[in-house]
Amino acid sequence: MIEVKNLSGGYSADDPIVKGLNFDIQQGEFFGLLGPNGSGKTTLFKLITGTLPLTSGEILLDNTSLFSLSKLEKARKIAVLTQESHVSFDFTVEEIVSLGRYAFQKGILKSLSKHDKNIINDVMELANVTKYRFKQFRLLSGGEKQRVLLAKALAQEPLLLLLDEPTNHLDIKHSLYMLDLLKEWQRTKQLTIFSILHDINIAALYADRIALLHEGTFLDIGEVEVLRKKDQLNKLYEVDIRTQSHPKVPKPQILMTPRNEVSVTRMELGKAYQMKQNDDFIHLEFDQPLRTISNGVIGEGIQWVKHYCNFHVDKNYDCSSPKDELEGWMRDNGIPPEQAVGMMTAVQLKYAVVRTAKIENIQFITVVTAGVGNAVDISQEGDYEREYKIGTINTMVFVDAHLTDGALVNACMSATEAKTKALSDLKVKDPFTNTIATSTSTDSLLIGVTQQGEATPYAGSGTFVGKGIGRIVYEATREAIESELKRKI
Numbered sequence: 001m002i003e004v005k006n007l008s009g010g011y012s013a014d015d016p017i018v019k020g021l022n023f024d025i026q027q028g029e030f031f032g033l034l035g036p037n038g039s040g041k042t043t044l045f046k047l048i049t050g051t052l053p054l055t056s057g058e059i060l061l062d063n064t065s066l067f068s069l070s071k072l073e074k075a076r077k078i079a080v081l082t083q084e085s086h087v088s089f090d091f092t093v094e095e096i097v098s099l100g101r102y103a104f105q106k107g108i109l110k111s112l113s114k115h116d117k118n119i120i121n122d123v124m125e126l127a128n129v130t131k132y133r134f135k136q137f138r139l140l141s142g143g144e145k146q147r148v149l150l151a152k153a154l155a156q157e158p159l160l161l162l163l164d165e166p167t168n169h170l171d172i173k174h175s176l177y178m179l180d181l182l183k184e185w186q187r188t189k190q191l192t193i194f195s196i197l198h199d200i201n202i203a204a205l206y207a208d209r210i211a212l213l214h215e216g217t218f219l220d221i222g223e224v225e226v227l228r229k230k231d232q233l234n235k236l237y238e239v240d241i242r243t244q245s246h247p248k249v250p251k252p253q254i255l256m257t258p259r260n261e262v263s264v265t266r267m268e269l270g271k272a273y274q275m276k277q278n279d280d281f282i283h284l285e286f287d288q289p290l291r292t293i294s295n296g297v298i299g300e301g302i303q304w305v306k307h308y309c310n311f312h313v314d315k316n317y318d319c320s321s322p323k324d325e326l327e328g329w330m331r332d333n334g335i336p337p338e339q340a341v342g343m344m345t346a347v348q349l350k351y352a353v354v355r356t357a358k359i360e361n362i363q364f365i366t367v368v369t370a371g372v373g374n375a376v377d378i379s380q381e382g383d384y385e386r387e388y389k390i391g392t393i394n395t396m397v398f399v400d401a402h403l404t405d406g407a408l409v410n411a412c413m414s415a416t417e418a419k420t421k422a423l424s425d426l427k428v429k430d431p432f433t434n435t436i437a438t439s440t441s442t443d444s445l446l447i448g449v450t451q452q453g454e455a456t457p458y459a460g461s462g463t464f465v466g467k468g469i470g471r472i473v474y475e476a477t478r479e480a481i482e483s484e485l486k487r488k489i
């Protein structure tokens with residue numbers, strides 16, 4: 001569709017801002033241009049739109065030099081939406097959008113055909129500006145103006161859309177709405193898009209390919225996965241950037257860390273929490289949030305939270321929306337669910353085992369409640385018809401350590417291995433298979449870490465942290481199960 005060859009140019013012939021750029025954009029592709037302030041994005045944009053003359057190189061549109069096309073031919077193929085779209089006359093919104101059809105109108109006294117009018121109505125509707133159609137453009141807010149100018153660009157029914165920071169001035173709703181709309185046109189009308197973008201996360205979600213501009217040359221160009229190259233992004237923007245994956249779509253998203261990380265006073269884990277325990281719940285509240293991985297009913301996944309609780313439920317508890325119910329109980333007790341991990345158990349909470357230990361100078365705390373009524377041997381064929389009775393092992397582990405996300409997974413493995421060993425040593429059996437159980441059917445686990453000190457990438461059985469977790473969880477689980485078994489005799 002568009003081919004840029006050895007393009008150089010800027011504001012003076014002997015000092016080009018962009019130097020020797022080569023790239024192409026396929027028909028129906030969304031090409032995003034990213035780069036820090038002053039890297040030359042707007043200059044490149046102006047060279048493509050013809051606002052600035054090229055010092056060298058060429059730009060081809062479907063194998064024809066862009067600059068050999070007449071103004072009218074260009075307007076029938078290319079629409080441009082810049083940040084400097086000043087409209088000085090007192091035009092109404094509808095009149096502005098109608099200007100987008102100019103290149104398609106016929107005759108000397110050009111007038112809008114029925115077809116033109118239909119398109120104008122459609123794009124105003126799509127850009128959500130119909131309600132302002134008779135309003136003066138100059139009286140609109142920045143975001144509303146941006147949407148009107150997008151409608152004008154779409155009214156051109158372009159093959160190629162050149163956008164300079166299209167979501168500038170737009171709130172999140174309208175940014176996503178506009179980009180979703182462009183994606184739809186890209187898909188259904190094979191619209192080709194070249195867009196300067198500032199927001200890296202937006203670029204990752206919407207662009208098909210990305211070019212990273214650095215001091216007038218491309219540092220990298222390729223699919224959005226180029227944004228996973230952390231060192232490259234750090235070089236480009238000179239800030240500490242970290243990439244992770246979006247939870248719903250397979251795209252990278254970036255996280256930034258302030259240079260002067262929010263300074264928090266060093267916490268002594270063993271003294272940095274208060275614990276409340278009654279018949280209804282156990283609640284640990286830490287002075288500062290801990291990095292936490294869990295499968296709790298509330299707060300699942302990886303979070304930073306301060307509140308950890310285990311609520312007692314009746315052994316016949318059967319609720320279609322336990323999450324909502326647990327949230328309600330938390331609020332009733334002054335525990336903010338958005339800063340908490342919450343578990344449930346039918347085990348009487350007075351039998352919870354709480355242990356603290358310092359192993360190899362690392363502080364550990366664990367809280368375990370254990371019922372074994374639903375003990376299961378995971379290696380045996382399942383009996384999915386079985387009616388589960390109450391009986392769950394809920395494990396909370398807190399460690400004064402700094403773990404990577406991978407190490408948090410390791411920590412979960414260490415805690416699980418320790419629990420399974422306790423079940424095995426106590427010969428707890430799966431009542432259906434009569435073999436040694438490995439867990440109960442509804443166990444919960446959370447690991448909370450302070451993230452103090454050097455980050456460690458491992459927390460398995462070959463590390464001090466992993467061993468420590470293993471020992472404290474084994475002992476607490478064993479004690480909790482032994483006390484449960486005694487009560488059953």
Ligand SMILES: Nc1ncnc2c1ncn2[C@@H]1O[C@H](COP(=O)(O)OP(=O)(O)OP(=O)(O)O)[C@@H](O)[C@H]1O
Pocket residue numbers: 011017035036037038039040041042043044
């Ligand atoms: N009209 C001009 N005359 C001379 N130099 C200019 C002019 N406009 C921009 N420049 C210079 O060209 C360089 C690239 O600017 P450009 O506007 O292309 O950067 P950008 O990547 O779009 O930045 P931003 O993210 O801040 O919009 C900068 O060093 C800038 O000072």
